[in-house]
Amino acid sequence: MKPSIKAFVFDAYGTLFDVHSVTEACNDFFPGKGADISQSWRKKQLEYFFLRQVMGRYAPFDQVTIDALRYAVKEQQEDLSHEQEIALLDAYKKLDSYEEVKEVLSALQGRKLVVFSNGSPTMLEPLVKHSEFFSLLTDTISVDKVKQFKPSPASYSLVLEELNVRREEVLFMSSNGWDISGAKSFGFHTAWINRTGLPEEELGLTPDCVYTNLKGILEWLE
Amino acid sequence: MKPSIKAFVFDAYGTLFDVHSVTEACNDFFPGKGADISQSWRKKQLEYFFLRQVMGRYAPFDQVTIDALRYAVKEQQEDLSHEQEIALLDAYKKLDSYEEVKEVLSALQGRKLVVFSNGSPTMLEPLVKHSEFFSLLTDTISVDKVKQFKPSPASYSLVLEELNVRREEVLFMSSNGWDISGAKSFGFHTAWINRTGLPEEELGLTPDCVYTNLKGILEWLE
Incomplete structure (x- = not known):
């Protein structure tokens, strides 16, 4: 019972x-790399939550999410413009x-x-x-x-x-x-x-x- | 200065x-999957350190390392025997x-x-x-x-x-x-x-x- x-x-x-509903938006900016960036973005976002908690350095979700996106894009040897950053963060609200x-x-x-x-x-x-x-x-x-x-x-x-x-x-x-x-x-x-x-x-x-x-x-x- | x-x-x-010097030992037990298991093993080991620290559930390195190995092997749809577990943990000491x-x-x-x-x-x-x-x-x-x-x-x-x-x-x-x-x-x-x-x-x-x-x-x- x-x-x-x-x-x-x-x-x-x-x-x-579904966090991976940003894949298409990622793919629009970085053709062919949308799925890899979306996967890495989420993976890094989680890692940064855990690390910040362990280090005692809380930062709000939007900052951690942007940080993780920047890492994921760098990892693919791509450049992220300020406009793309804002657009992808906005996609995370939808x-x-x-x-x-x-x-x-x-x-x-x-x-x-x-x-x-x-x-x-x-x-x-x-x-x-x-x-x-x-x-x-x-x-x-x-x-x-x-x-x-x-x-x-x-x-x-x-x-x-x-x-x-x-x-x-x-x-x-x-x-x-x-x-x-x-x-x-x-x-x-x-x-x-x-x-x-x-x-x-x-x-x-x-x-x-x-x-x-x-x-x-x-x-x-x- | x-x-x-x-x-x-x-x-x-x-x-x-080099943590990935276990790749060969992993490959001996799981042919063709050694590199994937070694990568996943290390990744999961780190994640478990962070999560245990955040949750306040410390466990010694050997236990966390075995836990991570078990996850990595399951992820590859393989079975891990007790003997293989001991052999791979031993490889981690060398x-x-x-x-x-x-x-x-x-x-x-x-x-x-x-x-x-x-x-x-x-x-x-x-x-x-x-x-x-x-x-x-x-x-x-x-x-x-x-x-x-x-x-x-x-x-x-x-x-x-x-x-x-x-x-x-x-x-x-x-x-x-x-x-x-x-x-x-x-x-x-x-x-x-x-x-x-x-x-x-x-x-x-x-x-x-x-x-x-x-x-x-x-x-x-x-």
């Missing part, structure tokens, strides 16, 4: 929204959402339905507000409020303060294995949305369940 | 020793050193010449002791003593305690851009040994100098 869940908390990037999100959030109505992300408000709010499921959400929480990136315990702790729930009352969904590991370590129930068939992380923290998309979490409804 | 340096401190993996290391350490004799690594003593000590330059070193320091991985400030701080020097008296060498960023953020002088022509990290922390191999640091001699 599934435990009683008071808050369904969703990671944003990769979980509700990512496509995954097709099942609206249906799943509709089926969960009446519960706390929350987005919780490393995104800072300037990037996260336009993205969420322009989505087709904005009206179905009850809260959007950014780690920027405490300036501690996921997967630090201090970041997940913000969810408890903001929602006034206990950790065992939270079901946390993410497509990012590292985010599921961090949430599990903190004490949330966890559902790993393994969209691309990745191996499970080897961090000694098994997710409570694994689904190929968000529809799987409907079995947590009482 | 270069500042006065009391301690020349070297990262181990990637800087003195990595090749880079060809210029002995010559550079010889030229620096009379100074504190120190290895400082995320490696735990069970992995790091056999590696260093079996190298051709062991007798030229004055100290080997493992983060395991404080159980804080680089690039955390707490890890670099251990160097000051162990060597009884001030941070501005240290020249720190690493081939790992993230390690140079962390050391620079902490306050060491830094020389990035950029062996493979990588772009500079976009973390707002420029290394004091960049060389293609360790010979470049000889210009810091007074």
